[in-house]
Ligand SMILES: Cc1cc2nc3c(=O)[nH]c(=O)nc-3n(C[C@H](O)[C@H](O)[C@H](O)COP(=O)(O)OP(=O)(O)OC[C@H]3O[C@@H](n4cnc5c(N)ncnc54)[C@H](O)[C@@H]3O)c2cc1C
């Protein structure tokens with residue numbers, strides 16, 4: 317079995333302490349054909365930027381990405397796209413309209429190489445591919461070739477380099493800081509709700525409410541009906557946060573994402589958010 321679900325849904329802890337979920341953003345700007353050299357190039361800033369060109373028949377699209385942040389720990393997509401546009405216009409005066417804006421989740425490993433190979437501590441016939449660190453075109457291809465060789469018992473010179481069980485000693489500082497960041501997210505259990513009552517939640521948006529010891533992820537749909545789930549992520553219990561631009565509940569710890577009604581869209585969680593009633597019942601029990 318090959319688990320290639322971006323964040324592995326079969327592994328509960330081991331891999332998730334060695335990689336972190338980041339949201340990353342991109343814009344696509346129309347430019348005259350041939351006006352920007354066809355290169356892939358990036359800076360070393362924090363947040364970083366990268367550019368590449370998608371050639372077209374009449375004009376090219378200059379793709380500019382970056383402005384990453386930890387998943388579920390910021391909710392300002394519009395501002396990030398605006399900063400990408402300002403950065404681009406300052407350097408590429410030939411830019412016409414911004415035709416595309418999008419973003420998504422990437423998994424960054426502590427040493428920036430993907431994890432492709434046998435599942436750590438798992439059965440011999442379970443393989444994972446994860447942690448592309450924004451380089452899925454390269455890492456995904458390598459992972460496909462490598463895992464194929466492992467299944468067929470062929471030797472592959474990259475096997476140790478990408479082994480999910482490899483020691484990431486040189487990256488100890490990143491490892492510690494990412495896991496401290498995760499530990500800090502559990503403080504969300506102690507804070508109040510974002511709104512005092514459900515009446516404050518506008519149509520088409522979501523907010524956290526406190527109900528006794530529970531945190532509730534409440535979403536009001538476009539017709540005004542309120543949907544309530546437990547805000548506790550079924551993976552390891554961090555509190556999910558509302559993502560305004562994508563209308564999802566995002567977990568700040570290991571990258572799980574849920575639709576407005578709590579249905580799981582992205583692992584490592586492999587269950588939906590519990591219904592608010594069930595969450596309260598469980599506490600009572
Ligand atoms: C905005 C953005 C820009 C990027 N730019 C670049 C770039 O310029 N160059 C580059 O190389 N890479 C880039 N990447 C990274 C690249 O897109 C990813 O690394 C790559 O798509 C990851 O591939 P994957 O197959 O591992 O995961 P995904 O593409 O996420 O595929 C995982 C699949 O598993 C499915 N799945 C999840 N859970 C389950 C489950 N429980 N059961 C069954 N199926 C499940 C999902 O529906 C999905 O289809 C970018 C990513 C983003 C978000």
Ligand code: FES
Nearest residue numbers: 549551552567570
């Ligand atoms: S993804 Fe791990 S606790 Fe939510």
